[in-house]
Amino acid sequence: MELGNSNELYLMACNLVKDYPQKALSWFSVGCYYYCIKKYDQSRRYFSKATNVDGNFPPAWIGYGNAYSAQDEGDQAMSIYRTAARLFPGCHLPTLYIGMEYMRTHNYKLAEQVT
Template sequence: MMTSKKEWDFVHSLKFDEQLEYEEAYFIKMNYISMLKKYEHVTKIQEARSELENKFRLSNNADILLSHVDELYTQCRFKECLEVTTKLLELDMYNQACLPIHIVCLHELREKNKLFLFAHELVERFPDKAITWFSVGCYNFLIGQNSEARDILRGKASTMGSHCGPAWVGFGHTFAIESEPDQAITAYSTAEIISSFASPTLFIGMQHLQAKNLLFAE
């Protein structure tokens, strides 16, 4: 997994204008920038997305909306993020990159009824998808049914999709909330291996802090 700096340096090392006409090169470069991690150069990424939305009239494009979702989620602006994920899913209910973020936002905002209905809809539409059972597990976790959530996240979600990082993170949370750091760290470590996002590493550090393993937490 490339760091934010490596991503930024890589995109700016590409010679778009040597292979394409100016307008095409500019369009491709703005697309690449909009998809970068949102930990650094946020203003530049916002400017790139604005160009794509306005100059190229892509305000309803799924990839551009997903870039905005990623930014809001990274900044923990869950309410605003949910508004954009809702819009995106209205355009593309099958967007696999958006679904887990939408579910997590519902959970973070404690939207029990909405999460229940959304999970129910996914069960009807995609009963054989890991993301469906991730949503069911998140609902159970939200209403305090940790054991049931654990069974669903590990027994169904991670089994149907062994590379479903969010399911392993959720599985870890069911242990973390019960102050079982060893099991939580094991689950988070699995998520860290199979995922491209940074939060599992953060959660591992938090568990080491809770267990007073300061050296490992660093």
């Protein structure tokens, strides 16, 4: 996704959903595809589905929050990042994205305080 290879991502997502529809990774990959092509509403739908399939899959939570953040819906993004921080206390990513969201909204003092 970070490389912008949407065609490869699409093919991988299709294969994963076909072969492993019960896995969160499959739906996460579909969400990543839609995020990559900037269809954030659809990406949120699939990130949400991934979190419903497996609530203990951190990448889906981060992707879900990022999809809200990409559409300037900071309150929703922060709520999801905070949920991820509670669910995965040893994971640094939720805290990182909370700080990044504060920076995106020019709230630098709170971004500095995030730990």
